[in-house]
Amino acid sequence: MTDREGGCLCGAVRYTLKAEPRPGVVCHCTHCRRQSGSLFSFNIVVRESDYEQRGETKVFVDSGDSGQPVNRHFCGHCGAPILVRIAAAPRHVVIKAGSLDDIGGLTAATEIYCDHAADWLTPIAGAARFAQNQ
Ligand SMILES: [Zn+2]
Structure with missing residues (x-):
């Protein structure tokens, strides 16, 4: 595979992913909502x-x-979210995938915190849905 590149809005932070990520997680939680200023994050x-x-x-x-x-x-x-490091999962990083240069080929396998999802959003075809965390 070719490495995926990403970065923030202004370009001060850039990164390379040296392995193809697993299918992604759409998170509707209130923390992701506030941090992104949008309705969910894609991780x-x-x-x-x-x-x-x-x-x-x-x-x-x-x-x-x-x-x-x-x-x-x-x-x-520029304030752009880049990644999350979760103390409970120390050897992994969670990339805010909207920061990638190219999102081609990425899919969402899971939606979490669906209890908080906007009620007019359509469930993602083929993705497993969880009311809270999976
Ligand atoms: Zn920036």
Whole structure:
């Protein structure tokens, strides 16, 4: 495969994914909603060792359902969300996939926190839906 590239809106943060991610997760939770300013986030998980970043992110330490830290990394210049590091899953990073240069070929296998989804959004064909986390 060819590596996937991504980055923030202003270009201060760039990254390379050195492995093809697994199918993605659409998250309707209120934290993703607020951070993105949109109605959901589209997330792909890769191993930490397959993620290479140039440029510095700032971090907002959020907390997940488990009470463990959820470190939300974003560009300090333009504010674009880049990735999340979840303390409960230390060897993986969760990429905010809208930051990729090319989303071609990516699919959503799962929708989570559907309890919070906008009621006019249509379920994604073929994706498993969970009321809260999977
Ligand atoms: Zn930026």
